[in-house]
Amino acid sequence: MSLSAVPSRAGKNYNNRIMSSRVYQTEAIIIKKIKFGEADRLLTLFTPGLGKMRAIAKGAMRPKSKLGGNVELLMHSLLMLARGRNLDIITQAQAINNFMPIRDNLELISCGFYISELIDTLTEENVEDHELFDLLLNALNDLAASMEGDRVLRYFELRLLDHLGYRPQVQKCANCGRDLLPEVNYFSPVQGGALCRECGYPDMSARMLSINALKVLRFWLQCDYATASRVKLNHELMKELKTLMRENVKFVLEKQLKSMDWLDELSAGDTK
Amino acid sequence: MNPDFLPAAKPISRLIEEFNKLPGIGPKTAQRLTYHLLQAPAEKSRDLAEAIISIKQNLRLCSICLNITDTDPCNLCTDETRDSTKICIVEEPIDIMPLERTKKYRGVYHVLHGVISPSDGIKPEDLHIRELLDRLGGSNVTEVILATNPNAEGEATSLYIQRLIAPLGIRITRLARGLPFGGDLEYADDVTLSRALEGRQEL
Numbered sequence: 001m002s003l004s005a006v007p008s009r010a011g012k013n014y015n016n017r018i019m020s021s022r023v024y025q026t027e028a029i030i031i032k033k034i035k036f037g038e039a040d041r042l043l044t045l046f047t048p049g050l051g052k053m054r055a056i057a058k059g060a061m062r063p064k065s066k067l068g069g070n071v072e073l074l075m076h077s078l079l080m081l082a083r084g085r086n087l088d089i090i091t092q093a094q095a096i097n098n099f100m101p102i103r104d105n106l107e108l109i110s111c112g113f114y115i116s117e118l119i120d121t122l123t124e125e126n127v128e129d130h131e132l133f134d135l136l137l138n139a140l141n142d143l144a145a146s147m148e149g150d151r152v153l154r155y156f157e158l159r160l161l162d163h164l165g166y167r168p169q170v171q172k173c174a175n176c177g178r179d180l181l182p183e184v185n186y187f188s189p190v191q192g193g194a195l196c197r198e199c200g201y202p203d204m205s206a207r208m209l210s211i212n213a214l215k216v217l218r219f220w221l222q223c224d225y226a227t228a229s230r231v232k233l234n235h236e237l238m239k240e241l242k243t244l245m246r247e248n249v250k251f252v253l254e255k256q257l258k259s260m261d262w263l264d265e266l267s268a269g270d271t272k
Numbered sequence: 273m274n275p276d277f278l279p280a281a282k283p284i285s286r287l288i289e290e291f292n293k294l295p296g297i298g299p300k301t302a303q304r305l306t307y308h309l310l311q312a313p314a315e316k317s318r319d320l321a322e323a324i325i326s327i328k329q330n331l332r333l334c335s336i337c338l339n340i341t342d343t344d345p346c347n348l349c350t351d352e353t354r355d356s357t358k359i360c361i362v363e364e365p366i367d368i369m370p371l372e373r374t375k376k377y378r379g380v381y382h383v384l385h386g387v388i389s390p391s392d393g394i395k396p397e398d399l400h401i402r403e404l405l406d407r408l409g410g411s412n413v414t415e416v417i418l419a420t421n422p423n424a425e426g427e428a429t430s431l432y433i434q435r436l437i438a439p440l441g442i443r444i445t446r447l448a449r450g451l452p453f454g455g456d457l458e459y460a461d462d463v464t465l466s467r468a469l470e471g472r473q474e475l
Contacts, residue, residue: 113428
């Protein structure tokens with residue numbers, strides 16, 4: 001059996017088709033890989049139909065492996081898998097997109113590491129999620145196309161939280177429900193979003209939220225990245241959004257991601 | 273495998289157990305090795321045992337290149353026929369062996385002992401990058417060859433080191449990425465093929 005073109009994800013029988021056969025095909029993004037045995041790799045994949053899953057790539061570390069370069073970290077590939085006793089085994093792989101511009105740039109590949117760690121930490125195995133797959137795929141595409149690491153990350157973080165049910169409340173005050181006035185407001189991940197002046201000022205968990213940052217959050221929650229990328233962001237505003245989203249992500253994860261530390265170190269090195 | 277349930281004498285099953293823990297050795301191979309040693313002369317086993325013990329007792333890292341060695345500095349660093357103006361940077365000590373087998377490289381090495389892998393929490397300070405910079409500062413090194421593995425982490429590590437070394441004005445090269453000898457275009461992946469195209473050479 002050979003790999004055909006990218007299979008259509010339309011149709012409600014997609015998963016049944018996958019589940020019933022001994023060999024199946026799926027597109028996937030490789031979000032994690034660890035050494036396994038002598039030359040094998042244990043991969044964590046994110047797929048549209050099966051969500052996050054793990055699979056073995058036999059012999060992928062050998063130079064002549066026909067899998068090798070097609071199952072590298074942050075590749076979007078079409079895979080053929082054979083059902084195994086515990087873990088499924090990748091029998092064939094064909095890269096769809098290798099996001100080459102990301103690989104040639106230290107900042108962008110680090111953003112890629114962060115994105116994949118975020119997805120890995122925040123998702124459960126085997127939960128079908130086409131929308132999340134598209135979100136991830138788009139983020140990598142945007143990263144490769146725009147080379148604007150910070151902006152892509154902020155947009156991705158916001159949409160990821162939104163998709164997983166942690167959408168920050170930015171229309172009304174998250175505490176008293178009153179409309180937010182066009183003035184400096186507050187933002188608190190603990191309260192779940194923006195706070196009006198009265199509620200935010202005494203709240204120790206809240207930080208100031210500028211009018212522009214609020215506007216950006218509102219706008220980004222309802223547009224695609226192509227539109228989001230047209231918003232002009234100066235250095236200050238970018239920094240504010242970064243802090244906001246960071247705190248929000250940390251609150252949801254209840255921990256700091258390791259690749260987040262690395263990104264910080266990298267950007268600190270640049271300003272030195 | 274619980275040794276108590278093996279139908280063999282305890283010392284035998286113990287050795288089988290130990291062999292079994294080694295990479296690439298399954299239960300059958302472990303049995304075969306054990307029974308082979310059982311039948312071989314006693315000094316053969318003693319040699320093997322001594323060899324295993326001595327890698328733990330007598331080895332340390334070379335103070336110059338951080339390769340694993342029994343003499344400090346290591347044989348490669350003290351070899352005067354080698355060109356000390358070229359340093360080849362590798363991830364692990366084991367990577368030196370295949371490079372040496374080519375007999376094409378006569379410079380010296382520097383072993384990082386790992387690669388940058390943010391999601392596993394491995395950062396530059398966990399690798400021996402500082403030692404590399406100390407070594408380069410004020411030396412007569414003219415070329416640094418980056419020979420980290422051609423995968424995502426290896427590339428990131430290379431990019432990072434390149435950034436650190438660039439201000440020193442030393443020539444930095446990266447091992448070419450291309451098609452494996454005896455391979456087949458049909459099975460080559462896109463990244464490898466496009467790198468091979470980029471790095472094509474005049475005949």
